[in-house]
Amino acid sequence: MSSLEIGTSEFRQLADKVLNLCTELLDSLNSAPAFPVQTSGELTQGAFCKPLPQNGLHAEAFHALSDVVQHSRVPSPRFFAYVFGSGDPVAALGDLFASVLNQNVTAWRSAPAAVTIERTVISWLAEAVGCTGFTGSLCGGGSSANLMALAMAREAKAPANENGAQPGLIYTSSEAHMSIAKAAALLGLGHRSVRYIPVDKDFRMNTAALAAAMDADIAGGLKPIAVVATAGTVNTGAIDPLHDIARVAHERGAWFHVDGAYGALAAIADPELFMGLDQADSLSLDPHKWLYQPADCGCLLYKDPGWARVAFSHSGEYARPLSEDPIEGFAFFEESIELSRRFRALKLWLSLRYHGLSAFRDSIRKDLDHARLLRQRIESQPALELLAAGPLSAVCFRYRGQKSLTDEELNQLNAKILRRVVHERGRVFISNASIGGRFALRACIVNHRSSAADVDTIVDEVLAAAAELATPA
Numbered sequence: 001m002s003s004l005e006i007g008t009s010e011f012r013q014l015a016d017k018v019l020n021l022c023t024e025l026l027d028s029l030n031s032a033p034a035f036p037v038q039t040s041g042e043l044t045q046g047a048f049c050k051p052l053p054q055n056g057l058h059a060e061a062f063h064a065l066s067d068v069v070q071h072s073r074v075p076s077p078r079f080f081a082y083v084f085g086s087g088d089p090v091a092a093l094g095d096l097f098a099s100v101l102n103q104n105v106t107a108w109r110s111a112p113a114a115v116t117i118e119r120t121v122i123s124w125l126a127e128a129v130g131c132t133g134f135t136g137s138l139c140g141g142g143s144s145a146n147l148m149a150l151a152m153a154r155e156a157k158a159p160a161n162e163n164g165a166q167p168g169l170i171y172t173s174s175e176a177h178m179s180i181a182k183a184a185a186l187l188g189l190g191h192r193s194v195r196y197i198p199v200d201k202d203f204r205m206n207t208a209a210l211a212a213a214m215d216a217d218i219a220g221g222l223k224p225i226a227v228v229a230t231a232g233t234v235n236t237g238a239i240d241p242l243h244d245i246a247r248v249a250h251e252r253g254a255w256f257h258v259d260g261a262y263g264a265l266a267a268i269a270d271p272e273l274f275m276g277l278d279q280a281d282s283l284s285l286d287p288h289k290w291l292y293q294p295a296d297c298g299c300l301l302y303k304d305p306g307w308a309r310v311a312f313s314h315s316g317e318y319a320r321p322l323s324e325d326p327i328e329g330f331a332f333f334e335e336s337i338e339l340s341r342r343f344r345a346l347k348l349w350l351s352l353r354y355h356g357l358s359a360f361r362d363s364i365r366k367d368l369d370h371a372r373l374l375r376q377r378i379e380s381q382p383a384l385e386l387l388a389a390g391p392l393s394a395v396c397f398r399y400r401g402q403k404s405l406t407d408e409e410l411n412q413l414n415a416k417i418l419r420r421v422v423h424e425r426g427r428v429f430i431s432n433a434s435i436g437g438r439f440a441l442r443a444c445i446v447n448h449r450s451s452a453a454d455v456d457t458i459v460d461e462v463l464a465a466a467a468e469l470a471t472p473a
Contacts, residue, residue: 010059017062025069026089029449033426034076043071073429077449078457081422081431083234083262083394085292086447090354092294094347105341107331115330118345121352125285126301128357129260129267131278134301136308137336138344141298142261143179145284146228148300148311148337150183152282153226153255155311160188168225169217171195171249173205173240175233177259189225203238203388205229211248218252226255231274232263235433235442237392239263243276250279257282261298262446263392265290268357269364273391281307287348290364292448297344300336308335363448367393370445370455377459383466384459387435396433396440399466411439413469420465428454428461 006014025032043049047064048071073079075087103111105118118138126134139145150170154160158168165188172180174196184194195217197210214224227249229240242258249256258264258280265285267274277283281303288297302308313334333339352360371393378384378397388396398414405413418432418441433442443458 014059014062017059018065021065021069022089022092025074029074029076032074032076034078034429035073035422035426036071037424037426038071046071075449076429077447077451077454078428079447080443080445080450080455080458081429083232083286083289083444083446084295085286085288085290086449087294088292088347088351088355088448091292091347091351094350095294098343098346101343101346103343105343105345106333106339108328111343112328114343114345115332116327117349118332118343119330121345121349122299122301124352124357125265125287125299129264129277129283129285130271130274131280131283131301131303134283134303135305136299136301137332138341138348139298139300139336139338140296141288142177142259142284142286143182143298144337145261145286145298145300146177146179146257146259147183147186148308149257149282149284149302150180150187150226150228151337152302152307152311153257154187154189156255156281156307157225157253158223159310161311161314165189166223167193168223169193169195170226170228171197171210171214171224171254172228172259173197173199173230173233175199175203175205175235175238176228176230177234177261180228180259193225199238203233203236203390205240205245207241207244207248210245211252214248214252214254224249224252224254226257228257228259229280230263231258231260231277232266232392233390233394234262235394235435236388236396237263237390237394237444239273239391241276242274243279246276246279255281257284259284261286262289262394266364266368266392269361269368270391290367290446291348291351291360292363292446293348293351297348305335312336367445367447367450370450370452371395373452374443374445374455374458377456381459381463383463387438387440388433393445394442395444396435396442398438398440399462401466401470407438413466414439414441416469417441417462417465420469421461425461425465428457430458 047067103114105111105114108115122136158166181191181194198206200206229242229245231239246256261284283301285299287293288295374395375389378386383401385400386397430443433440
């Protein structure tokens with residue numbers, strides 16, 4: 001028996017310990033702090049940074065898991081900080097099973113069930129957001145999906161795989177996610193290849209400004225490669241005018257990509273917000289956001305898989321599929337950036353089968369309703385000022401108080417309030433954004449556990465923190 005093997009009875013005992021900890025964690029979420037009050041020194045001097053053991057601790061190694069819980073940001077119903085899902089426990093069980101099964105989802109011949117399930121899940125996601133017929137693959141997250149999409153765009157409009165990158169331009173809004181510029185750099189186009197288009201009063205890309213910028217560049221002999229619209233900007237949840245942007249992009253010969261990592265899955269609940277989504281050449285989604293999946297679970301959908309194969313197909317003989325059959329010969333590595341791939345689809349497949357799409361639709365609608373309730377509560381408080389609230393679930397506001405303060409003074413005050421709310425009081429976890437140079441407190445509701453009372457806590461905690469800061473120690 002290998003020194004790394006354990007018996008099935010021992011595995012069962014260890015698994016029971018882990019499942020008991022998981023169950024206790026889920027039972028305690030309502031009373032647990034949204035963020036652990038701690039210092040970095042507590043972590044670096046504790047169990048997490050002990051010397052590498054030369055001899056195994058065996059079952060004792062699992063004792064430190066309770067410390068991991070104690071020092072972690074748990075999936076609280078009062079977590080509203082980032083666009084990050086709340087973690088469906090059914091999906092988590094799928095993750096455990098996928099890890100034990102340990103499939104390498106490269107191609108059908110190496111993981112027939114896993115590949116079949118992932119391709120099914122991809123078709124489900126495409127159908128759910130109104131893009132029936134699109135195909136694609138799961139990946140680590142929206143950043144990976146956006147990188148792959150722009151690699152496809154580059155090969156479609158300015159091929160670089162053989163001879164290196166040619167000059168070309170990517171257009172996106174000033175509210176776009178940082179992954180767009182990062183992708184441009186990684187693809188050899190450079191940060192300066194990204195044209196940032198101004199937004200309107202609702203933080204949506206200005207379509208007329210986009211058309212004017214593209215026309216000026218074309219007249220100057222420059223090459224548009226892609227236009228990236230955003231379906232749910234990270235700061236405010238704004239949705240760019242997708243239909244109009246698609247027309248502008250395609251009339252000028254550019255690839256049209258939609259970064260829908262935050263918002264596009266809300267099309268399940270409110271498809272009218274996303275008219276024009278099906279006109280995209282490619283679309284990124286993040287089921288670990290608004291399908292509440294455990295990380296990681298991103299997705300890239302695209303209309304024409306031929307461009308994915310042009311961009312990513314470069315296989316060695318040792319990996320080449322042996323069958324010409326469209327099912328048995330299928331290989332994800334011919335259409336994506338990854339070779340070794342974990343079985344991400346199992347948790348999503350299991351979660352969707354267990355709950356049904358209607359349950360996710362209802363939960364997304366509840367999140368949208370909670371965002372509206374938060375906006376109303378903010379507007380009812382004279383000491384608070386609403387700074388931005390798009391059609392989705394991101395709400396940005398600040399504390400103004402009763403005194404007349406400059407924007408810079410308010411920026412400093414609200415930064416102190418945020419630290420007090422999150423790191424000292426710890427009952428609710430919110431984040432920050434910059435809205436027109438103003439420091440905003442930001443809540444983003446993509447949490448299937450949250451109640452209206454949890455959302456009310458946001459305002460209560462901000463007002464309480466402001467009162468504490470106003471009271472001399």
